[in-house]
Amino acid sequence: MERAVVTVIGKDRVGIVANISSILAKHNVNILDISQTIMQDLFAMIMLVDISKADVDLSTLRGEIEAKAKEMGLQAIVQHENIFNFMHRI
């Protein structure tokens, strides 16, 4: 399984999860886990997603998610999960 992490940061508002999920569903990307937390007074929504059956590549997916987040006044970051495993696990 190839996984990526989608993080959306900004002011909390209605429709964040719905809007991002609909893009993921459209491209056959399954959500494996979802969590919400607060980072330095900002809301952060984090999704772990399975991209192995996605019908687009990671950079196309990132482009669509970033554009949607920007529309909502938020910032989205899409990263392959290896970077977190490498940085935080030995």
Next chain:
Amino acid sequence: MPISPQEILETIRMIRMEHLDIRTVTMGISLLDVKGDSIEALAENIYKKIVEKAKNLRDSVEEVSSKYDIPIANTRITVTPIALIARAKEDDDLFPIAQALDRAGKELRIDYIGGFGALVHKGCTPSDIALMNSIPRALAKLDRVCSSVNVASTKSGINMEAILLMAEKIKEAAVLSAERDSVACTKLVIYCNAPEDNPFMAGGFHGVGEGESAINVAISGPGTVRSALSRLKNASFNELTEEIKRTAFKITRVGELVGREISAKLGVPFGIVDLSLAPTPQEGDSIADILQAMGLEECGAPGSLAAIALLTDAVKKGGLFASSSVGGMSGTFIPLSEDAGMARAAERGSLSLERLQSMTAVCSVGLDMVAIPGDTPVETIAGIIADEMAIGMMNNKTVGVRIIPVIGKKAGEWVDFGGLLGRAPVLPVSSFRSDEFVRRKGRIQAPITSFTN
């Protein structure tokens, strides 16, 4: 154990807010097998080999950068020191080879190409002389080409004649690029104990002990270290060290990941990660600011050497465990103009040339990106270089000198080299002369401590 949201946010904070990035992915390419019947034919064959070897480099760098959302500031190439393969006569002009390197760099869409250099720590061949004489024009006329000349080593001593010649070449390069704040000198490093796998510029080259090609990676993480230290309150020296080690481990892992992945994509062996903390002119991405976070009013204040010693050592201890292979410079960079905090310290009068030079005894990198008055005599430049080489030789460490006599500018005036090269005030130099000393012939012998066999 799954990755926690806090860990994910820590990574994002490092990248998005604290300027963690990959300073450079550098591909080393051996030119030892390249021949030609004339300088022009050799230049053409060098061009062909580099373009063939590195044709997918830029695309691979962009793919990996995008996959992890980690900025990669520069893509670079290093080659075998050109003096070794030029087989030139003393009065040959090697500019056509520099042009070929620049053309290859342009074709490949890379930022810098290093290795227009020579290794002369014990003596000069005719080819070395030709190369050194060709440096000023190459650096003044071409954008991407970088030069380094190794004039000293712990094992062989200091080649004082080569230092004087290179001091003259620095001045010539300054004059040839006088209309752009003598920027050509920012692409030239004079070394003692030059590393063979250095991904940084201007001193990067592909050493003769290296294989056919390699991918070397360097990280830029001062902002991350500074933020981590700022979050600590009333920490002991031990706690400071531990925090730096943890941070260095994490940022080095990113370099390791990027290096491994690009190396696999290109089918080129992964060389090394350079652990150096390399600052950028961006606010907060500064070694001087780390010293302030440790409790010094300004970089240069008494205690600065102790602080840099602690920092450099902790970065190495944390970083070594994070990478399968560490190399290059792996120290703390204190380039005056590339670090906005260092430039500020110089303007406030906390940093002098001499203070900076004393710091290089513990920072492992050298006197870097220091602008001096354009009318500084060649002999004085040679004296400054000789002092720095002595620090490297006696302490068995790599040091470089990248000094810029800015034509038309006086001490206290500012120079702006643009981009990552940054801006800084011109530092005053001693008016006492070194002429008779630096004009002696021969070498300063290797120190007794070098006889370790």
